[in-house]
Amino acid sequence: MSAWRLRLRIPRLELHPRSIEAKQYVESPSAQLQEFLVKLGSALLSVGTASTDIQRTLKRVAIALGSPHAALIVFPTLIFVGMPDEKETRFEVAESRGGEVRFDRAARIYTIVDHATAGTITATEGIAAIDAILDAKPRFGLLVRVLGHGVAAAGVGLVLLGAEPISVLYGFVLGVLVGIAKLVVKPGTYAAILLPILTAFALALVVFAAARADLLAEPLQVLVPPLVTLLPGAVLTTGIQELAAGDMVAGSSRLVSGIAQLLFLAFGIIAALTVTGVPASIALFTSHPPLGAFQPWIGVLLFSLGIFFYYCGPRRSFYFLTLVLLVAYSGQLLGNLLVGSVFSGFFGALALTIVAYLVQSIPGAPPAVVCFLPAFWLLVPGATGLIGLTQSAAGTNLDSSTLTALVGSIVSIALGVLSGTAVYRQIFRVAPTRWGLRLV
Structure with missing residues (x-):
């Protein structure tokens, strides 16, 4: 009688790290x-x-x-x-x-x-x-793009400010107007340079006048979302990232540019506040009402859809863009539960960086830089930084922690991007070649 032996063969996991060094394919460079x-x-x-x-x-x-x-x-x-x-x-x-x-x-x-x-x-x-x-001409026409800008503004109102339905509607209309202004103004002109401050001033005039007529309860819910694509969240975060990488000139210049742009937007709002005569305690009041179970997620979807149309996303890129934005927002919510709002951006940036770099190698997916820009607007420093600076300048919020929270949010997001990039490079080294990952 033969004895049966049960043999378990556990496959060995063999990792063969790939080199991240560049390869030379051409012997000598061409004249071009x-x-x-x-x-x-x-x-x-x-x-x-x-x-x-x-x-x-x-x-x-x-x-x-x-x-x-x-x-x-x-x-x-x-x-x-x-x-x-x-x-x-x-x-x-x-x-x-x-x-x-x-x-x-x-x-x-x-x-x-x-x-x-x-x-x-x-x-x-x-x-x-x-x-x-x-x-090449843009993939979408002017009408589609400006409507997309309005949808993106409505989505931001839901995600960041918990806007009421009427405020979301007003934000959509003003977002369309801002989209028209951005596409009509010729790049490189003085009008383009003054566009952020003039746009903030004009929108604030309209919104504060409506608040004075008791048409709006919280003007900032209507004012900030249309300005979201003018916010320098990505510039500030990229500047910190470059400084951390040792690129002092590029990083410091981006930081100065981003801070100046924030100040210009805040100045435009304060100027409109002075002209209309609306009390700052009313015009710049924000209660941040508790969000519903589905409200912020619908806002993320609307924001992704609007950004896709306004910035002429490539075919099928909407699905990947939405995935990255949902991951970034989920990571920020998790971070808020673990470490508080100031440093929650680290988790959102870490998650979005890894996912954006992973999905960019999928056919039809956009490059990671396409996903980074809207994700930075969705994370903490953008809208909340503008609100805090405006309130401080108007004297309604003199808490010194406002600036500290803004700087902490920017630094935490930059560190999240750096950490996510480091993690992805390690994934690239051990991942099979057939995955087709792009080296960053």
Whole structure:
């Protein structure tokens, strides 16, 4: 009688870390490589990519296309590229031809990055592709985009301020008007420079006048959501991120720019408050009513839908954008329960960074930078920072903890992004090649 033996075979988990070093696919650089690097860096700057990430990306492209010793310097609005065999260093000012970031344009630019780092595109082909992308018309027309801006404003009112239905409706209407103003004003003009403060002033005049006529109970529920896409949440957070990475010039310049933009918006609101004569205790009062079970989640969906249309999201990117925003908001709620509101942004930023980097490799998904911008508006520093600064300037909230809370929120979100990036890079190293993850 033979004895049966039960043999359990437990498969061994073997991890083979991949190298994150760039590979050289071309023996010698082409004459157009320097121009290609300048154009590619300028395009990445125009879609909101951090200077530190751009410099790392351009270095990988330079190595892949045959110039491992290229010298690169990237600032928030300027890029320098020096080649070993060239007598002159090329530079270019980053100025988006379409004004604001467009998600369809950003996605196509990152496709060029993928091809260039893989060595499947030449510098000449890359230059032609970038020019074609910058000249392409927006995916959606003016009407769709301005309606999308209104929907995004309504969603922000639900998520951040617990706005009442009538306030959400007013926010939608004002959001449409702000969207029209942003798309009509020509980029690079003085009107574009003054747009944030003039927009805040004009909207505040309308809202405070309505409050004076007892048409609005909480004016800030109507005023702040339409201004959300003018808030520098992403600029401030990216500046802290660059400072943490050692990029002092880029980080400090972004911080100054972001703070100045916040102050301009607050100044416009205070100026309108002075003109209308509405008491600050009424005009700038906010109660932050408790949210319902589904109200904030509906707001996130509305915000995602509006952002998708206004910023011309690529096909099928709406689903991934919504996923990242839901993850970011969920992470922030969890952080609020664990450590309080000031540092809750760390958990939201950590979660959104990992998920955004993971999903960007899925066919049809947008690059991570597309998801970062709206997520930063949804997290703490944007709307709440504007409200706190405005209330402090008007004398309705002289608590010194307001500024401390704002700075703490920005730093916590920046640390969340840095930590999430570090975690993702480790995931990239051990993940199978067939996953097709993009190195950051």
